[in-house]
Amino acid sequence: MGNKGSFNTSKRRTARAALVLALSAAGAGGFSCAPATPNAKAAPVVKECQIQPDQASTLSARWKLTPIPIAFSQSPGFTASELADMVAAADSWNTFAQSSMNMPLIDYGGDPSNPRMSSATKPTTLCAQGIVQGNQFSGQVVIYAVPRWPYTNLQDAIALTSFCPLPAKPLPTMYMAIMEVNYQNFFTAGKKVPDLRTIILHELGHLVGLNHSCETKDKAGFPNCTSPTLNPAYYSAVMFPVFGFDSSGLGEQKRQLTENDQGRANCLYQPTPSGN
Numbered sequence: 001m002g003n004k005g006s007f008n009t010s011k012r013r014t015a016r017a018a019l020v021l022a023l024s025a026a027g028a029g030g031f032s033c034a035p036a037t038p039n040a041k042a043a044p045v046v047k048e049c050q051i052q053p054d055q056a057s058t059l060s061a062r063w064k065l066t067p068i069p070i071a072f073s074q075s076p077g078f079t080a081s082e083l084a085d086m087v088a089a090a091d092s093w094n095t096f097a098q099s100s101m102n103m104p105l106i107d108y109g110g111d112p113s114n115p116r117m118s119s120a121t122k123p124t125t126l127c128a129q130g131i132v133q134g135n136q137f138s139g140q141v142v143i144y145a146v147p148r149w150p151y152t153n154l155q156d157a158i159a160l161t162s163f164c165p166l167p168a169k170p171l172p173t174m175y176m177a178i179m180e181v182n183y184q185n186f187f188t189a190g191k192k193v194p195d196l197r198t199i200i201l202h203e204l205g206h207l208v209g210l211n212h213s214c215e216t217k218d219k220a221g222f223p224n225c226t227s228p229t230l231n232p233a234y235y236s237a238v239m240f241p242v243f244g245f246d247s248s249g250l251g252e253q254k255r256q257l258t259e260n261d262q263g264r265a266n267c268l269y270q271p272t273p274s275g276n
């Protein structure tokens with residue numbers, strides 16, 4: 001799912017980028033798409049802005065400052081192994097960005113074994129206050145484990161990244177964001193278990209400003225994921241909007257950024273964002 005509409009009429013609207021699950025086990029009908037391409041091994045690093053004409057609108061927004069500080073919610077918290085998975089996802093983004101842009105994109109505090117934690121509760125009005133003051137960050141993007149998922153129309157979303165954009169050219173500028181992980185309908189006993197590292201790698205893509213590689217319905221400026229002629233690179237991308245599960249309920253793994261993910265991300269943070 002893509003960015004949902006605004007909640008209020010002011011310029012300070014919330015954009016939502018949801019992540020949905022496949023309706024059935026991967027490859028078992030219900031969702032027809034291009035053939036699966038496992039992406040178990042790392043793609044070569046793409047160092048240029050590369051965006052296909054049919055993906056023209058798939059860049060959502062950008063941060064003026066990098067790296068983007070994140071913090072993990074303490075209560076309800078994550079297990080040590082979940083924290084390690086999420087740090088590994090952040091490191092995947094940083095390894096790529098270091099190679100391509102000569103800078104990290106995500107700041108989790110520096111120590112992988114002791115990432116930054118937050119006791120902040122979820123803001124009631126997300127966009128009322130930002131985390132950018134002048135030329136520095138004054139707060140962090142908090143990642144929450146949500147035991148009671150409040151989004152009744154997004155029950156099948158594994159996670160949700162919400163951000164607050166200000167109008168700017170060529171792309172809106174983000175000044176606030178949060179990330180929520182659905183621990184009501186996933187991860188818990190009797191529910192499907194997504195690959196958290198995969199999910200956070202995808203959500204961090206939304207956080208840096210990427211929208212999905214394609215959309216599951218017709219949307220201007222986006223390829224349609226259900227098209228029989230979909231570019232296979234959009235399907236194998238980490239930013240493909242749907243993740244499959246095997247018959248035991250374990251989620252598919254996409255733990256490496258693909259060339260399509262990387263090429264688009266470069267367009268967000270290289271000096272002259274431009275399409276081709």
Ligand SMILES: [Zn+2]
Nearest residue numbers: 017018019241
């Ligand atoms: Zn998504």
